[in-house]
Amino acid sequence: MEGVEGRRVCQEFSAGYYGLCAVGGMLSAGTTHLAITPLDVLKVNMQVNPIKYSGISSGFSILWREQGPSSLWRGWSGKLFGYGVQGGFKFGLYEYFKKFYSDLLEGHSRSSIYFLSSASAQVFADIALCPFEAVKVRVQAQxxxxxxxxxxxxxxxxxxxxxxxxxxLFPLWGRNLPFSMIMFSTFEHSVNFIYQNIIKRRKEDCSRTQQLGVTCLAGYTAGAVGTFVSNPADNIVSSLYNKKADNVLQAVKKIGFGNLFIRSLPVRITIVGPLVTLQWFFYDTIKVLSGLPTSGGINNKKLEEAKLST
Structure with missing residues (x-):
């Protein structure tokens, strides 16, 4: 597929390509996380003080009344820069590891490639994010x-x-590794399913608008599926950073096993679905404008010829 100026900015799987993916991930993740800062502030306070902040509308009302409208934007710099850095590592390294593992593990299923690639990328992404998250959560809850x-x-x-x-860091991995593995794998499989069973055309035969539409639909599906899986660890992270517990086991005991899954879940669903959708949309838009194909699928001739199982 040709770019806006009729040619690609760089070739796929080159150093420039991975750099472009990293920049695209940084811009898409940083800006989208910045946009939902008020929801994130509410989420953290619901996790740290669930009795006081028991619902979305009442929680916003309490924050606005007691701390003023500016309180809804506390931690915005951590969202913009922290998640920007994380997004750069996550998307850029995912593209790199997907090619690396597809070449290394010829004959393995697509799902195993997606899981390994996303997990490998997320490990480094969270190491980069962790210091920003440590400050952000404290700023938002204190x-x-x-x-x-x-x-x-x-x-x-x-x-x-x-x-x-x-x-x-370990609870952050506990939250983000399962989410990333589920999110990327669900996105990849959703893209393939939409083209094969709904549109019934190859991606290359679809317009840019159609391709980006598929990206958005697959992105929302991926975000929704990943939210529930990562919710327990997200509650633990907030509890640890705000010293509501000294370790993971103590946090689980204080929160309650059942509450790990449901506490702040509605607000997280409100945040994550649109957030992931916009991230994939911005990310793929940057790729399209650079003359590159949208995301989804393993671009490896050996794997295609082997007709890997899903």
Whole structure:
């Protein structure tokens, strides 16, 4: 498929291609996470203080009344820069690892390639995100902790040292690894299903608008499926960062096993579905404008010839 100017900015699977994917992931993730900062502020407060912030509308009302409208944008810098960095690693490395594992594991199922690629990328993405998340969650749940990253980073370092930035790394992996694996795999399979069973045409035979429409539909499906899987770990992360518990087991005991799945779930569904949809849309739009095909599928001739099982 040709780009806006009739040629591709770079060839697929080149260093420039992976760099473009990283930039696309950074822009798409950073801007979309920034846009939903008010919902994220509410989500964190619902997790840390579920009695006070018991619902979406009442929670917003309490925040607005007690802390003012500016409280809804607390932690915006952590959302923009933290998740921008995470998105760059996640999307860029996913593309790299998908090609790497498809070449290495010839004859394996597509699902195994998607799971391995997304998990490998997410490990590095969360290491990059963790310091930003540590400050962001404190800023959102503790009104007088800091104004943002500029004063939050040094304050956290002086009070807790380097370990304070990575207190929630394992729960973060526990939240994001399953979500990423489910999200990417669901997206890939959804794209294939839509083209094969709904549109009944090859991606290459569809217009850019149609391709981006498929991206949005598959993206929303992927976000919705991944939300429920990652909700328990998301609650644990918020509890640990705000010192409601000293370790994972204590957090689980205090929150309750059943509540891990349902606490803040409605607001997370409200956040994640549209968020993931917009991320994939912006990401694929950047690829299309660069003359590259939209996402979905393993572009590997050996795998295609082998007719891998799904």
């Amino acid at each position: 009104p007088y902790y800091a104004k943002g990253l500029a004063d939050g980073f040094p304050k956290l370092y002086y009070s807790e040292g380097l370990s304070g930035f990575y207190r929630g």
